[in-house]
Amino acid sequence: MEHTTYSCGFAVIAGPPNAGKSTLLNELLDYKLSIVTPKPQTTRKKITGIYHKDNCQIIFLDTPGIMDPEQKLHESMLSIVRETLKEADVVIALLPYSKKNNLFDREFAEELFNNWLKPARKPVISVLNKSDLVSREQQKEAEEIIRNTWHPDAVLSVSALKRTNLDTLVQTIEPFLPDSPPLYPEDSLSTAPERFFASEIIREKIFLLYGQEVPYSAEVVVDEFREQHESDPSRKDLIRCSIIVERESQKLILIGQKGAALKKLGQAARKDIEEMLGRPVYLELFVKIRPDWRKKHNLLKSYGY
Numbered sequence: 001m002e003h004t005t006y007s008c009g010f011a012v013i014a015g016p017p018n019a020g021k022s023t024l025l026n027e028l029l030d031y032k033l034s035i036v037t038p039k040p041q042t043t044r045k046k047i048t049g050i051y052h053k054d055n056c057q058i059i060f061l062d063t064p065g066i067m068d069p070e071q072k073l074h075e076s077m078l079s080i081v082r083e084t085l086k087e088a089d090v091v092i093a094l095l096p097y098s099k100k101n102n103l104f105d106r107e108f109a110e111e112l113f114n115n116w117l118k119p120a121r122k123p124v125i126s127v128l129n130k131s132d133l134v135s136r137e138q139q140k141e142a143e144e145i146i147r148n149t150w151h152p153d154a155v156l157s158v159s160a161l162k163r164t165n166l167d168t169l170v171q172t173i174e175p176f177l178p179d180s181p182p183l184y185p186e187d188s189l190s191t192a193p194e195r196f197f198a199s200e201i202i203r204e205k206i207f208l209l210y211g212q213e214v215p216y217s218a219e220v221v222v223d224e225f226r227e228q229h230e231s232d233p234s235r236k237d238l239i240r241c242s243i244i245v246e247r248e249s250q251k252l253i254l255i256g257q258k259g260a261a262l263k264k265l266g267q268a269a270r271k272d273i274e275e276m277l278g279r280p281v282y283l284e285l286f287v288k289i290r291p292d293w294r295k296k297h298n299l300l301k302s303y304g305y
């Protein structure tokens with residue numbers, strides 16, 4: 001009798017803010033699941049993305065960037081990273097190449113390997129991202145330093161953006177996955193509901209359209225997600241969201257002159273939400289002030305942190 005083996009497990013992507021963790025998840029899945037912006041601290045929660053192959057299923061978990069916490073929100077983000085690491089069959093420790101930092105940030109690497117990965121006691125694949133920024137010789141040099149200093153189970157360089165070496169990364173992950181039937185059906189891409197991704201898309205547009213502290217002070221809550229297309233295909237779904245900010249000044253910036261800025265935000269977000277859902281929607285955005293929400297335990301909790 002023919003004996004086929006199937007493996008399935010969890011690969012947690014962890015690293016500093018802006019390393020390209022969410023980009024890597026999206027490029028592996030070939031689907032824009034996790035929001036990406038040039039600004040650090042874009043991702044605030046765990047994002048599950050399910051990768052399917054003939055003989056294996058990899059459940060990738062994208063996490064917030066690891067940084068020094070300045071407020072309660074950051075502490076919640078770090079506990080999300082810590083909790084997510086517990087789920088890992090293998091950790092992808094993602095460090096970005098940088099021209100400034102003598103190839104990569106050694107101080108952060110030391111912190112990541114010693115204070116996060118060692119206590120987590122999981123197999124580690126050290127992945128240097130943004131290989132498009134450096135030469136092959138420099139990549140070999142950096143890989144060698146990592147191998148000799150922190151002794152991870154494997155080391156490789158990729159460019160998530162250019163999709164370089166992603167097949168090799170998948171092949172490197174596979175041996176770390178337990179023999180197991182798939183945990184999710186073949187057509188599932190994530191575990192979170194559509195309304196979560198709608199709120200994330202709005203957050204992404206806030207990061208892209210506004211400067212300074214506004215993106216960091218903003219949270220998006222879906223108040224109503226009314227699916228109407230099933231009962232009547234001619235009616236659009238209604239999505240009502242609140243954008244929470246900390247101060248009046250931030251609310252004024254978000255709304256803009258005669259509401260122009262909020263309108264632009266709404267249009268950009270609606271376009272992407274419609275693309276994700278594959279159907280037209282009405283998107284209504286309200287701006288609300290909740291002073292110091294990032295420091296308040298109860299508010300953070302109500303926003304899912």
Ligand SMILES: Nc1nc2c(ncn2[C@@H]2O[C@H](COP(=O)(O)OP(=O)(O)OP(=O)(O)O)[C@@H](O)[C@H]2O)c(=O)[nH]1
Pocket residue numbers: 016017018019020021022023024035036037038039040041042043044063064065066129130131132133158159160161162
């Ligand atoms: N040159 C280059 N840029 C990349 C690569 N991968 C990601 N980026 C860019 O790096 C920036 C940050 O990408 P994200 O995927 O949002 O990074 P992240 O690690 O998820 O960041 P946080 O969610 O803030 O922790 C974006 O501008 C990406 O386009 C890469 O391989 N090469």
Ligand SMILES: [Mg+2]
Pocket residue numbers: 021022023034035036042043062063
């Ligand atoms: Mg991210």
